[in-house]
Amino acid sequence: MNVADERSISCWMDRVPVVEAPPLAADARCDVVVIGSGIAGLSTAYELSRSGRSVIVIDRGTIGGGMTARTTAHLATELDDFYSELIRVRGEDEARIYHDSQVAAVNRIEAICRDEKLDADFARVDGYLFPAEEDHRRDLEEEFDACRKIGVEVEWVERAPVPGYDTGRALRFPNQGRFHPTKYLAGLAQAIIRHGGRLHADTAYVSDNEDENGVEITVEAGHVIRAGAAVFATNSPVNDKVAIHTKQAPDRTYAIAGRVPKGSVPDALVWDTYDAYHYVRIQPLGEAEDLLIVGGEDHRSGEAEDMDQRLDALERWTGERYPSFTRAEYRWSGQVLEPIDFMPFSGRNPGSRNIYIHSGDSGQGITNGVAGSLTIFPLIIGEDSRFAPVLDPARKSLTSTSSLGEFVRGQAGVMKNMAEHLGPSEVASEDEIAPGEGAIIREGLAKLACYRAEDGSIVRRSAVCTHAGCIVHWNGFEKCWDCPCHGSQFAPDGEVLNGPAVKPLAEA
Template sequence: MNVSMERSVPVWMASGPVADAPLLRSDEHADVVIVGAGIAGLSTAYELMRAGKSVIVIDRGPIGGGMSSRTTAHLASALDDFYHRLISRRGLETARRYFNSQAAAIDRIEAIQQHEGIDCDFVRLDGYFFLSPGDDESLLEQEIDACEQIGFNGVSWVERAPVPGVDTGRSLRFPRQGRFHPRKYMAGLARAILRDGGRLYANTPVTGFQETADGVTLTAGHGHKIHAQAAVVATNSPVNDRVAVHTKQPPYRTYVIAGPVEAGSVPDALVWDTQEAYHYVRIQPTGGAEDILIIGGEDHKTGTVHDMGDRFAALEEWTRRHYPQLQSIEYRWSGQVMEPVDYLPFTGLNHGNTHIYIHTGDSGQGMTNGVAGAMILRDLILGLDNSWAEVTDPQRISLSAAGEFLKENIEAATHWVEHLTAGEVSSTNDIQPGQGAVIRDGLKKLAVFRDESGTLHARSATCSHAGCVVHWNPFERCWDCPCHGSHFAVDGSVLNGPAISPLAKADYEE
């Protein structure tokens, strides 16, 4: 069970399953075991198998059914947090190496889909970055200067971005960006992995890690063991660690709408603006008379708001102003991104381990970060040098990000204090059918959902990962942890890590 069980359905899921895979039903051995069957996990498996390693990939839900299917699948070597800010925080050489990793990731996707014959609608195109009303053009000037410093060749000024409904004014054009269909691409990776002897296991959550001098033993599914020389945790947020990485990357929910436009009426380009919770736009061709226009934005810290309806309304209003060709909205969905405090992902050996590697902290660029991360992990496991590995080292300490680190963790601490406060409602009578709320029951807080028949479903409101109080998500109809981003179904089962255990059962009578 993973986030494929949340209520919204992304446009990508219309293409069908990524791969059919069984449950793990026996003990297994491999050179490397990978936890998480999204873009990062499948790409890592593919890279290691090309190098001759035997690989097992497991996922708590369907293969490719996690956050990689809730993306908008922009393939961008431009940085959504801005290269000039990255240079200020991490230095010029770090920014240069990171850019090279992102450009290489797009190249790698292009090469793999050609080599494997994966029909995933991959195409190279330009990206455009334009000012939101009231923002100063100096921001764009700083960014083009930063791109010149790191060797991002070809970034240039244009008189306007290709946004049909508004005159954006002077904007930046980024060449050799890309887009593709993420599930079709992951399906191609899965076929190649299975063809070459890799093993995929779905609906097989990991429940324990044991590291020895010789390797790692994972407990997964119904207590079966997987023995390997190395393990890679490539989940949205690592499920093997309680605090070390999680304190450095707060979780954010982001929202997406999509609908048909007449084919060719909207330029095939990546477009994003400078708004703080920026808007990002692309099309997905269907091969027919219509394209699908895809727009994302309206981000917020996970588990901190209940106004998803207002956010979708704002997203639609922005879209209809900028893209009047949109005929109707046929898809609405949300996803989660982890935002590292120093802008870059965490890829490499986990804190305190010698055989367990992680990949997380993708920010809004999960597709390219996931593929670049796979190349880093491949080289680290094979004992090869990789010039990007130092940049993404999970054990790094970024003193320049200390203020952001402190701010985020003070905010997280407030959610532990919620154990002492009143419930969101005073009585379950205030919970309408199809809705949930946190209530106080003596010394405990409970997460209570009332289904359409009126039956109550009560679980502990204490996140099983680090003890924060979960909050109700009325759009996806799940419980979100605002501290580190775990999601739980109404029956308490885990939909998304870092939690690996369900919300505890609770006895409650109305």
């Protein structure tokens, strides 16, 4: 199981699994084992298998069914947290290298589509950033100056291409991109197989052991994979209890998609300047129609119960700015991990020799995932990577007051959650839980995650997250238990859907 088993379906999920793959059925050996088959894992496995390394990819659920199947797939080299902020936190040199990593990622996707004859609807498009409010114009000016300082191509335009709304002056970023994410993953998976790689779905990692000769990965069914190196590309590192998780925090984000007449919405990426910014693109459908895809309304995971209202707000926002949009055929959500210094963690796992991780994607997880593969691949084959020092998972992330603020917010969330161990029940008794819903109930000293199935029966599990002990919260939209601390998700029966947890909620 993985997040493909959540309730909502994205507009790309008719292609999940992107390739059928059998579970691992026996012990195995390879040069590199990759855990996780999203954009980060398959991109890394592709580079390795193409260079002649023997590669095994395992995934706890379907291949390509993780957050990559829930994305909106803007291929942006502009930073969603803004380069003006990144320069404040990390300085101009690192910001320049980070931008180069994003350009390299979009170029790599384009090259792979061409070289592998991969039909994933890749296109170069412009990106536009417009002020959501009058007093955000200053932010745009600062961003323009920051981009110019580090060599990002950008120019002012009189307005962004939003048909029903005068955005006022906006920034235009040429040479961004868009693609169909699950078609792309399907092409990568087939290329990996052609290059001799093996993929195994329904094969969950549970533990690892590193020695001087390499790494042993044990999976849930007990089989062991012996490899020279291991790459954890599990979105949130499942091999780590603390180091990375104190440097990032999980946010839930929402997206909708609906048909519009072809040509009524320009083929471009459009973003506004809210913290929980709106992001807009189209996906071509045929001769007569396109799919308009709009995201936004983010909040810290586990801290909202008004998911339907958030999706309604997205539909309203879209209708007011895109008059040809009438109704959303798809409404879904997903999770992104916000690193406190705005850049992902890609490279050698802190304290390890042959274990590598990729995480901390923020809203740029597609380009960051590919940039991660371009960082980890050279490290594994013993070459230098220009991006490695900047994206190093062991870097000290607290370098400015603004990142300190994010850190304090993240840690305050964990402390607040720990206090919930002592809090009361959410409902007086199980009788108050409606079919298809869940609630936390206190029983003596224990907190229970109780779910009433559609047939009326009750499923009781411990409400204590198996990653590091926080109390899970019911997500009534996706019908799962979310852990607000570091982003684990569990099915109503307690099975893991998303890491960093690897064990199900305990029987109660």
